[in-house]
Amino acid sequence: MTKRVGTTHTGSSDRQQIWHAMPVEVIHATLGSRNAGLSRAEAAARRMEYGPNSLPAPRPRSAMMRFAMQFHNLLIYVLLVAAGVTGVMGHWVDTSVILAVCALNAIIGFVQEGKAEETLRAIRQILSPHAAVLRDGHRQSIPAEDLVPGDVVLLEPGDRVPADIRLTAVKSLRILESTLTGESVAVSKSPDPVTADAALGDRVSMAFGGTMVSTGQGRGVVVGTGRNTEIGKINALLHEVVDLSTPLLRQMSQFARTLTVVILLLATIVFAIGVWGQGLVVQETFIAVVSLAVAAIPEGLPAILTVAMAIGVQRMAGRNAIIRRLPAVETLGAVSVICSDKTGTLTRNEMTVQSIWLAGLHVKVDGIGYAPHGGFSIDGGDRPVDDIPGLIELSRIAALCNEARLYQTDGTWQIAGDPMEGALQVLALKAGLDRTHEQGLFPRTDIVPFDSQHKFMATLHHDHQGHDMVFIKGAPEKIIAMSTHERAADGGEIAIDDEKWLAALDRLAEQGQRVLGIAFKPMPKGTTELEFDDVTGGMVIVGLVGMIDPPRPEAIAAVADCHAAGIRVKMITGDHSGTACAIGAQLGLENAGAVLTGPQLDAMSDAELHECVRTTDIFARTSPENKLRLVTALQAHGHVVAMTGDGVNDAPALKRSDVGIAMGISGTEAAKEAAEMVLGDDNFASIVNAVREGRTVYDNLKKAIVFLLPVNGGESLGVLFAILMGLSLPITPLQILWINMVSSIGLALALAFEQAEESIMNRPPRDRAQPILSGFLLWRILFVSCLFMAGIFGAFEMALYLGEDVETARTLAVNVLVAMEVFYLFSVRYLAGSSLTVVGAMGTKPVLIAITVVLVLQLSFTYLPPVQSLFDSRPVSIQYGIAIIATGIGLFLVLEIEKILRRHWIG
């Protein structure tokens, strides 16, 4: 282990050290670190010593507290008051059952909430950040939690700074420190020490944990981890509270609350009519009114809706769509436009160089994938590398102006880094160049990193004869525009013929190839730093490289699914328009012939853009700002827009869109934080799967509501009718609670697990402005409420008519209602489509489990003596049993006929 000076000063008590004022050498000496990073063994030892680089998690709410919170609910208050009053009146059985129901409700809520929170927390875990460090001299990506003092960290745009870092080298590095200082403008950083008494915001030699890199690159040594970071000290890190509510859930619990108030008012009026209008006994009327309230309140609704939402989130996670904010589940179901990046999302991002254009010479490159096997040919004839002028030079620039690494594991070739750069490394190997050897011949001294705004990357090199030069690669039209000369076939440099190069570019792009321009620029002797202005002109272009990046087959299928589902797919790419059109056509985009480029968009007024955005599906050579304008324009048409992004500059567009989708693999921390959803596999098909799940969740919520409300409706209509007519109650309050809490919730839970209906992606997106309970559903709820009421009353009155006692008649009424519920469950699984199909009749596992449980419970309600005495129920004969089931079937058939009539007349 390296001997460390002042070991005790790091990690645990670094407060004494004034890192920002110390020169870099002193920092290294103090921390026992090196520019090349720690060794793996040293890092492991320090990890043991200093612990994880994380802040102590906020203390979760205690279980007791969470349980107690379940009672904080208007509906439960109503039940508790009812329990109190029945207690005072001496109706002990009622009191205890009502209390038991409250407890049961709390337990269900408690368990479900716990599960949902766990799911969301596990999902957050998947998204925990990584950091780029040097360990044993190699760049590695490690979980940020494993960072230790002394680690050398590399920072790039979009990274969240993983710990407190003393910067040792920067390149145009700017960091947004608003989380720490409240300052909303990014701060320029520098490795030079600052004065010891500099305020936090002025310590430009430091990068603080929790802040965000907005531009440039940096490297530095970790000086504080975990709770010893500045943010750890002030403990200002957002205590992440798992929020389980969404607009719809809030809307529904508001609905339940309003309903409760209305019901209480109604109950009071009914009580008054009963006592003063009809002269009934106060006690009896009160019990009747309690049953009315209990009957009408949908006790289980909020719990069921939360469960349906949580199941949706879980299913989406299973399909690589990780939801960061719960409301996205709802919004996904309403998405009408998906704006997607091309490279890696719609295409495979497995690049292979296929052609090279060298000032008039079209060279074909053989081989596929990352294995460096394959030669070169011109006009169908193989050619040795040395016979192709310019090829070596082009390959050298491609290999050295490059950050990717090619390596072999178990005989297969793989790349670390950008696949396009990987493909260039493969090309160089095919041309016989060894990268390490070339790096020795042309060492790199500086870099202008790639960014999607400028679309090129440049590196500064020198050779051992004292020449300095810039190697550059980037978007070909950029490189052509920056070049004054071209490499001629004889090896000389002649003035560039732009037209010829642009024509060659178009030909390659039309074949769907992704094209890069490769150039160099001689620099004055002794140049050691590369400024942006050095690389904006005076280049010598050497050639164009064409790569294939085929569309993902699953993306082609997903685009077709979107079209069937009324969702428009728009491709917004940084690539060339010709390439974009060719790939767009292969993907089957609707209007693949028409394309708008970023510069064209820039030249358009908002009004013109508003018009164009409707019909154009391909946007090429776009900048991140274009994305923001496009989202806004699409939203102005009333579209619900999902937009993908990966870079730090994409964050505003992701935030602005209705569902911002960040790439899980290639995306930056900044993009992920701005997004509602993160794609685990960067795949377009996963977005469409998520939309499908989103629609399913919404359908299931609707089904649960349409299932639960008529039960309450039927019960309350029955009770109301009985009170107003002065008849005996067909069901007692306790029996109503039994139905609401046991069979209704049990059966409705099955709906939360429903799979998507087959037609789910064959209908247009839902209009988000439309309330969940609109025309058809309201009608259905009312209609079924009336049928339920008829069932309850019919069974009760019929039994009395046949000479049964009131208890038996009530037992029958309860059983009829439950039987109707079971058959209604089969019907509601397909809201508009027929349930009378083999698949429909078979049900699903959750449906069958729910029905079995309800059946067993219902049998015990009817035949088990202790339960009988609790609910005052009586055994019923087999004939009645058959009649009960027949009533259920009757309801099912009536609803099927209703569906047929609706389809026939309303369509």
Ligand code: ATP
């Ligand atoms: P999409 O936006 O669909 O992902 P893209 O990858 O082409 O497409 P950008 O990453 O913004 O979008 O790249 C824009 C252009 O910049 C590319 O078409 C290419 O010409 C050039 N380019 C991309 N990566 C590099 C790089 N590492 N070095 C040099 N030039 C690059």
